[in-house]
Amino acid sequence: MYYTKDTILFLNGKFIKAVDAHTDLYSQTLHYGFGAFEGIRAYQSLNGVKIFKAFEHFERLRKSCALVGIPFQYETEELVQIAYQLLERNNLSDSYIRPLVYCGPNMTLTQPQDVFLMMCAWEWDKYHGDKLxxxxxxxxxxxxxxxxxxxxxxxxxxxxxxxxxxxxxxxxxxxxxxxxxxxxxxxxxxxxxxxxxxxxxxxxxxxxxxxxxxxxxxxxxxxxxxxxxxxxxxxxxxxxxxxxxxxxxxxxxxxxxxxxxxxxxxxxxxxxxxxxxxxxxxxxxxxxxxxxxxx
Structure with a gap:
């Protein structure tokens, strides 16, 4: 439900097909849950496709990394640009955007040296629908x-x-x-x-x-x-x-x-x-x- 064979995501500086994306099974994020992420929505607004509160979300992503000691080098403006490119490449308007900052292989409980960025998007209705x-x-x-x-x-x-x-x-x-x-x-x-x-x-x-x-x-x-x-x-x-x-x-x-x-x-x-x-x-x-x- 999140991707097809044609879906494009951003991974470590490149836009690639989701089916071609891979990660290291020794990732510190996979083993210990040491990573940071965001949930962001884009809408087909009266003024075109707009990511709601994009700056605030990506600022929080950077802050989350800083708070727990994950070295993360992307600037907020760069992250916003990647998100809009991602929507365009997947022809998405009303959609949900998920950036994930994850760590490389590290089986110790110490700060990572290798840190990566994945960003994907998909069409997603309200999490709980419209019911009470x-x-x-x-x-x-x-x-x-x-x-x-x-x-x-x-x-x-x-x-x-x-x-x-x-x-x-x-x-x-x-x-x-x-x-x-x-x-x-x-x-x-x-x-x-x-x-x-x-x-x-x-x-x-x-x-x-x-x-x-x-x-x-x-x-x-x-x-x-x-x-x-x-x-x-x-x-x-x-x-x-x-x-x-x-x-x-x-x-x-x-x-x-x-x-x-x-x-x-x-x-x-x-x-x-x-x-x-x-x-x-x-x-x-x-x-x-x-x-x-x-x-």
Whole structure:
């Protein structure tokens, strides 16, 4: 589903066919999860194909590498150019872009000497589709921020996410909602969390979460539309009295939540602040005005 015999990707300075791409089985990334990546979306906007928040995503990729000590030499502007060339070579418009910084052979637990870049793209719908989601509070917590760099989008961190999502699916839910080490709401395995109560949106503060680029976009939209929004700790008990909630992330975009632990929210989704944010976000990625969006 991600590539065909004609798909082109970027690998170590060259555009080649995906079927011809190979990697070293002794890669430190493969064995220890020591690598960095991004998830980026491109849209067929009113002004042509545009990569949404391209600069911010590639800046974060570079920052992730720096935070964990992976030497990475590409400049942000160069990465943006490669991404647009990749879309053009594959004749893609609405698509998902995945850059991956991975390390060469190294069986020791030390910083790598050889570091490589792969970038690919494919057509990919919203991660959760358009349905309202049924979440459960996960038995898996987000890691202690003193154990790793929470603000780095590093490959190995996502073992925690896979465990939480897999557990939720086995239990019959669409997705998990994870708590932090202090028992407060943190985030979903691959998306940030917003809760609505009494006309105000709340979202967990940075520290125990990946501070998502889509999360920041939502905060900006709220300020532009005069939607009250606060960053603070959210206890699990507050979920029961909330009016609505949603997830946000590059892959998921804005995904409304129907219930948590089989307890539905009080508001209908179309009446919620999240639905307003969802419409404004859609307009922004398509480079359309959302001045008509009124709360």
């Amino acid at each position: 989601l049924k979440l459960c509070v996960s038995s898996y917590q987000r890691p202690n921020p003193n154990s790793l760099k929470m603000e780095a989008k590093v490959t190995g961190h996502y073992v925690n996410s896979i465990l939480a999502t897999s557990e939720a699916k086995v239990r019959g839910y669409d997705e998990a909602l994870m708590l932090d080490m202090n028992g407060n709401v943190a985030e979903a395995p691959g998306a940030n969390f917003f809760l609505e109560k009494n006309g105000v949106l709340y979202t967990p503060p940075v520290g125990h979460i990946l501070p998502g680029i889509t999360r920041q976009t939502v905060l900006n939209i709220c300020r532009e539309l005069d939607i009250p929004v606060k960053e603070r700790n959210i206890s699990p008990e507050e979920l029961e009295s909330a009016d609505s909630a949603f997830l946000c992330g590059t892959a998921a975009e804005i995904a409304g939540i129907e219930s948590i632990d089989a307890k539905p929210f009080r508001k209908e989704w179309y009446e919620s602040l999240g639905a307003t944010v969802q419409e404004a976000y859609k307009c922004q990625v398509l480079e359309k005005s959302f001045s008509y969006v009124i709360i």
